[in-house]
Amino acid sequence: MPKTNNHAILELKSVHTYYGNIHALKGVSLAIPKGDIACLIGANGAGKSTTLMTIFGVQQAEKGEIIFKGEPIHQLRPEQVASRGMAQTPEGRQIFPRMSVMENLDMGAYLRRDKDGVKEDLEWVLSLFPVLRERSTQPGGTLSGGEQQMLAIGRSLMSRPSLLLLDEPSLGLSPKLVERIFDTLIEINKKGTSIFLVEQNAHMALSVSAIGYVMETGRVVLTDKASALLENDQVRKAYLGE
């Protein structure tokens, strides 16, 4: 990997994270190209979600550097990271269950002050996920699993991020819905948002991504173009079930 990468919107340089005594990330280095979709695949407990939480500052990185748009962000708090144009859709459809769909989306724009821009983005999100418009006054908790995932993604988009981090958007959804979500991700990406995808559904993730990273027990063990990883024997055996 090159030392400095001008095309990368986000770069991690040998990042270490601990949960108490547990060494969760053991020197993770990766780069997400600007305007592309990158994905991080790996088994349960490999440290994928921890990577995202560390990037966002929810977990502090003990060592290493995280560079976002050319600035170090590894010492910032989550709200500071968010205000720099990053958004994250957490794992397991973490929406606000007793807030209405509209209020949920509104929370995504919490840091924004430009009312007109927020309105515009709301229209865009509702056009991406028309079902949210139908459900707009319904409490988030009453939506189905797929709708909640759409709401969670929609909420992250409301901050008009330049980089969107997604944690397992396919979790617990039917194959048809997964396809629908991934189609939308491509659409979002076309509008200029870079996407970093963390997935167990390796096939789906690699097929929409430009670059793929494979993670095992806190380390990135393999990096390549996504299309190449799809052909890689090791990956096919371990993650594609072939």
Next chain:
Amino acid sequence: MVKQELRKLVTYSFFLVIILIPMLGFRSTTFEPGRVLKTFGVFVAILVINFIVKLMRRGRGDTTVKRSHWSERVGQHIGRIPKIYTLGGLLTVAAVFPLAANNYMIDVGITCLIYVTLGLGLNIVVGLCGLLDLGYIAFYAVGAYTYSLLDLTFGLSFWAALPIGVLLGMVCGCIIGYPTLKMRGDYLAIVTLGFGEIIRLVLNNWDSLTAGPNGLFGMKRPALYYPSFADGGLEWVTYYLKSLPALYYLILVIVILTIIGVGRLDNSRIGRAWVAIREDEVAAELSGVPTTWLKLLAYALGAAFGAVAGAFFAAKLSYTNPNFFLFMESCIVLCIVVLGGVGSIPGIIVAAFILIAMPEVFRGLENYRMLAFGAIMTTMMIIQPEGLIPASRRRQSLRAADRRAYEEQNAED
């Protein structure tokens, strides 16, 4: 199926009787056959009541879904009347009350209003931000003792001591808030409970400062100042609010200001962020909500209202001692918030009046007073778990959300 249901019914009734025996006042020192018969009679009566309830429920079909929302219907009716009339009506009643009531009733009214302030303050922490606080009464104590000590040592007036008390309350709020930032649920409850007890024990044992269990007395009442030109020159006359109606009006003003303050917070950006933290802290953090600061702010503001109520309480009684601030008081305030409907301002006001006035109303029942109180609380929570007047957000969603969660869980299993 029916047999199983019946067996369940009999078992439940049996346990209920066992629980009820001590309450019914049976003694077990001597054996009397008549008493056994009586117990059996109670058992049969409970069985029959249970059976009737069961039949009624069955007749209504799926009870969890179709349960009628009487509170919603009442709310809709009230909602149709323009808000200004309801508010005006309530205010008039509150303002006229001391003219019609005797001193005893006014005294109870003052206590109710103090608890409204406390309930609304705790509502910020528990209702909006979702942090369980079992030691809230500590801030009430801080307010009371701050005024008492400032008055007795420095002769400071109520109004000068009030902001200092509020400030100290907020500092205490942050002291309890900061170490518990990462805690949730049970752990938080235990720590806050301990904090409440620490404050009380300090007050109880720091003899040289707080006079220990004897308490402090002789504080001045709150005063009003008005200019007088009687002697030709301008003079400020001090009028001490000594009579109960005067104190009633003072706490009424405090309550109104509290309602306005909490209402505005509820509808503000900060309020929305608090609700987001309550709903899902990680998601709130990822949405850019500065959770650390907002949680501390919730503790500090909640404590501020508690301190105001405490200062008024000490000034009204002109006496204070550590036994006013027992854990039981924290429980009552928490009950007010939960019974009224977490996050709902009108609900908390109604609940404060019910919880404080009800034991007074039941004085006729003498020893059974607290039993009746407990029974009504329990019944309320069974038939109306969202509280008397649920906050609008909860009302529309609580049942539906729970049902959905239940269904999904079953589906995933």
